[in-house]
Amino acid sequence: MRTQLGPFLFDEHGYNLGPVTQGKYVAKSVTGSLQPVSTPRGDMIEREIKLQFETAGEARTAILAAGAAPLKCRRLQEDALFDTSDESLRRTGCALRVRSESGRSLLTFKGPAQASRMKTREEHETVVSDGDVLTRVLESLGLHVWFRYQKFREEFAAEDATIALDETPIGTFVEIEGGERAIEFMARALGRSESDYVLDSYRGLFLQRRERLGFTGADMMFADEWSQHSS
Numbered sequence: 747m748r749t750q751l752g753p754f755l756f757d758e759h760g761y762n763l764g765p766v767t768q769g770k771y772v773a774k775s776v777t778g779s780l781q782p783v784s785t786p787r788g789d790m791i792e793r794e795i796k797l798q799f800e801t802a803g804e805a806r807t808a809i810l811a812a813g814a815a816p817l818k819c820r821r822l823q824e825d826a827l828f829d830t831s832d833e834s835l836r837r838t839g840c841a842l843r844v845r846s847e848s849g850r851s852l853l854t855f856k857g858p859a860q861a862s863r864m865k866t867r868e869e870h871e872t873v874v875s876d877g878d879v880l881t882r883v884l885e886s887l888g889l890h891v892w893f894r895y896q897k898f899r900e901e902f903a904a905e906d907a908t909i910a911l912d913e914t915p916i917g918t919f920v921e922i923e924g925g926e927r928a929i930e931f932m933a934r935a936l937g938r939s940e941s942d943y944v945l946d947s948y949r950g951l952f953l954q955r956r957e958r959l960g961f962t963g964a965d966m967m968f969a970d971e972w973s974q975h976s977s
Contacts, residue, residue, distance in 0.1 A: 790870060791866060791869065792856065792866065792867055792868070792869035792923065793862070793864050793923065793926060794864065794865050794921055794923040795864050795865060795921070795922055795929055795943040795944065795945065796919045796920065796943070796944035797921075797922070797933065797936060797942055797943070798917060798918065798919055799918045799920060800918065801918055802911060804918075805911050805918055805920050806900075808920075808937065809909055809911060809920065810902075811935075813904065813935070814902035814904040814909050815902060815903050816900075817901040817902050817903040817908065818899075818900060819900055820911075821899065821900075822847065822897075823845055823847045823896065823897050823898070823899050824845070824846045824847070824894070824896050825843055825844070825846075825894065825895050825896070825897075826845075826881070826891045826894050827842065827891065827892055827894075827949070828843070828884050828889040828892070829890065830889055831888065831890070833892075836892075839857070840856060840857055841855070841856040842854070842855055842884075842889070843856070844877055844881060844884070846877045847899075850874075850875075850877075851873070851874040851875075851877030852872070852873055853871065853872055853874050853880060854869065854870070854871040856868065856869050857869070864929060864945070865945045893949055893964070894966070895914075895949070895952065895965060895966035895967065896915065896967050896968055897912045897913060897914040898912070899912050904924075904928065906925040906927070906928035907923065907924030907925065907928035907929060907931075907932050908922075908924060909921070909922050909932060910922075910923070915959075915961070915966050915967060915969075916948075916951055916955045916966065917951075917955075919944070949966075
């Protein structure tokens with residue numbers, strides 16, 4: 747099933763198929779100066795920063811003005827972090843995450859953070875056809891969910907970088923992932939400097955802000971997730 751949002755047509759997984767012209771869409775590959783980031787999947791190293799914005803509208807306008815192209819449309823992501831009973835993953839700075847979005851699931855392992863002025867760590871990720879079965883397998887192996895969090899995400903492509911616009915229960919963030927120079931360039935294009943870089947995980951940010959924002963539960967969840975669909 748295809749959905750048109752503004753001048754662009756998206757497939758059932760949320761990927762941008764290209765602009766619609768006179769009722770027809772022109773197949774689009776992001777090439778030339780606009781290329782989705784390939785670094786994390788190539789050398790298995792994730793490099794990223796976050797930047798905070800007041801609103802999703804402000805962030806979206808800034809991203810498009812910086813020359814990024816729509817890549818994936820806005821959708822709900824539901825993430826669950828797994829660990830052993832003795833917290834061996836957390837104690838070593840690692841993370842095992844199952845993400846559900848748009849009818850599919852992703853299994854991601856992240857290694858300890860490396861010394862860097864950007865958030866840099868080893869990452870391995872694969873698509874899983876049945877997230878419920880995967881969860882049961884992980885639980886059968888002795889792992890359990892220790893933190894859940896939600897966000898609405900839409901993505902944009904720029905040269906050697908992917909930009910994610912995240913609407914979360916604790917605020918709006920723009921996450922830039924890719925090559926170091928591409929991240930620096932995009933951050934400057936968004937009017938930000940290195941002093942604005944946020945390197946904390948969403949778990950860390952949630953712990954810092956939950957009391958001030960009035961959260962009483964242990965997870966970062968929308969009180970009424972579907973009320974967040976309009977932005």
